[in-house]
Amino acid sequence: MSLLEVRDLSVSFGPREVVSRVSFSLDAGEKLALVGESGSGKTVSAFSLIRLIESARVSGSVRFDDKDVLTLPPAQLRSLRGSDIAVVFQEPMTALNPVLTVGAQIAEALQLHEGLSAGAAQAKAIEALSRVGLPEPGRRAASYPHQLSGGQRQRAMIAMALACGPKLLIADEPTTALDVTTRYQILDLLEDLRRTTGMAILLITHDLNLVRRFADRVAVMERGQLVEQGATTTILDAPQHPYTRKLVNSRPERAVDRPGEGTVVDARSVSVTYPTRLPGIRGWFVKGRFTAVRDVSFRLAPGETLGVIGESGSGKTTLAMAMLDLVRAEGDIRIDGRAWKGLSRPDVRALRRRVQVVFQDPLSSLSPRMTVEDIVGEGLRVHEPSLDREARRQRIIQALADVGLSENGQIEPLLERYPHEFSGGQRQRIAIARALVIRPEVVVLDEPTSALDVTIQKQVLRLLAELQRKYRLAYLLVTHDIDVVRAMAHRVIVMKDSAVVEAGDVDSIVSQPQSPYTRALIEAGAGLA
């Protein structure tokens, strides 16, 4: 008898069916991973198990512990949620209430489900926090969510979920919002807790590295359908379904040329500081300085890719913005021998033409109220105002052809469309076309693939490598993903706490990292730790 038995689960929103006839089961103490790309219906399926999505129509049958969850009256459903089935969400900052202390939030669940007194609940909350490995649990219980780090918050979320001793834990991308180095600590914690409590875990994720490391069994979803399920090693080593095969083979391949000779970018001791307010009366008179980038130097040759890796907050994106002259930097950044500093306005404009940027999230980097033609053509209006409408249009079409964007082999019908009519990968192609249409020499890639699904990631990286070969572009690639660096970069600098901890060829850094920080980053990314 399984703990959870799902038969023909279908979920629809209005006329749209997002999950169709999904069946799986889960034994006590088992770890099942539900894998798929965004929009595959994995989160919706999991949340429908406890009817957490109000506007959805759910059919099929869900039996948990011999109770039919889908027909359970509301009172019993509430007691099931939180006590027998608990949920850990992706983003602990938004899942925790910011105005209540962490301890109070855990105690609330205990008082509700176990009927404990306030004092007893508080004591048990502290115990729960110590169980998830938070140091000084007494003090942490009195902390507000913003006073904890991301990893600590996720631990607190897990403590909250586990406080009532659930039989099933639904973990929705529990590590996606965390830095790579803390991801595996959270997984290890979940594994430890599973061993001691004997609960079952349903892990929802898109990251196959996590699955390989964590799950006993895996179920793969594509567009609302469960296409394949089985033991983790069987599925990942010998995938049967073409979609699973595509997912498993989505690790990007290296397809870059040797870099050329010469120097396009020469950055010497670049530092970026922000003024901050000092606490107390002193802050009225003296401004503190926060150093976001400290003394970074690098060079970039035509056709070369420099990978900048580091965790969030390490200053890597600020460095990229400094190179674009979008934040004020000290030190010397020269592009083709010309520094940003001391240039007149028209000269700055001319220099901007040589350095372009592609951002992480293609949805926010394209203005939702402009057509593709306007978006891509904007650079031409600025830098080649002499082009007439028709010539500009030809260049736009050329740029879209370069990035491989077309519909049934036609490009022109796409020009009148708006960004919302494209998928994430297509939007990123538009963003790349916008950067390339004015033929820059250097392109800053700020996490160009992290908002994309894994299979799309691979295509976009291949495209970037192709364009580099074709136009001898120099890339400054900012990323936290070691796979991307391995596929794209010639040289790497590793940043931590605003400074460079290690720099060198990609091969030597990846195979023989010198600093323990780099080693942790690489191991975490490779899923081997």
Place this chain on the structure above:
Amino acid sequence: MTTVPTAIVRKIGQSPGRRAWLRFRSNRLGYWSLIIFTVLFVLSLLAEVLSNEKPLLARYEGRWYFPIVQTLPETTFGGDFPTPTDYLDPFIRAQLAKGDNFALYPPNPYSYNTINYFTRSPNPAPPSSQNWLGTDDRGRDVLARLLYGFRLSVLFAIVVTLVTTGFGILYGSIQGYFAGWTDIGMERFSEVWGSMPTLYMLIILSALFSPQLWLLILLLSIFGWLGTAAYVRAEFLKNRGLDYVRAARALGQSHWTIIRRHVLPNSLTPVITLLPFDMVAAIGALTSLDFLGLGVPPDTPSLGELLSQGKNNLDAWWISLSTFMVLVVTLLLLVLIGDALRDALDPRKALSEVES
């Protein structure tokens, strides 16, 4: 595989504005409110034709006259004095009905300032076949005054809303785009400006100057832009940090173009949502000032002045009741339009549609 309501079917190249309009149209209450409001407004623009004491067209002894645009002395129609004709005078009416003579009167034969000297009951007269909604205490037709008053209120509201919104957008966008010290300075100014007691200022200023409609528009406008400016500023502060603005800056685009092409179109949602509510506020302000006697000049048709007459003549229920109904219907229609607009422009609804 599924059927989608026709209004939400996505067409190729649909701009976000067009999609918002389709969503607005699918809200039947708001859409019909807009239609009814537009019809009422257009009718009130034709008030001279619908409600006027002068005939639209008259024939007297073989000659054609257009009294609605001509000023004709009474002698034209066989009267004794060369004064402008009073077409409500039973004598003139009789003259115009004699033989081949004929006159085409508007449906409601009174203008807003026509005094009916020939009413059968003392003023204020209750509703009758002569005056469908009765007369006020000076013998002026209530229906005519309501019609002209509605037009004046709506036109007033439109002008005030346009002026305040325009200035608010300008102020808020400069403030929000440049941020930093510009923002701090301008924000302090608008705080000082906003802390002035608007009503007292209006009372003082309308005591200093002779009451005039343009003065009222000016007074309400100079205090009315603060809300819009605050919304626009907040939207600009949010949008200026988005990647598409940074991408435009990296392209070397000028500040002015970035504001106009990138940030502004994406910052107007709250402004558009606010428009009907701004109009509601302007109509309310005009009505209350008129009610207090601080508003438009005495003879102007105004809903507030009618309300104050209703208050002074409580037994003449037709004055207050009909004015009240007109105000309620106007404001209700505007609020319903505003609600529908808000729903249509709600980014979350837009998002759920993008995903589908």
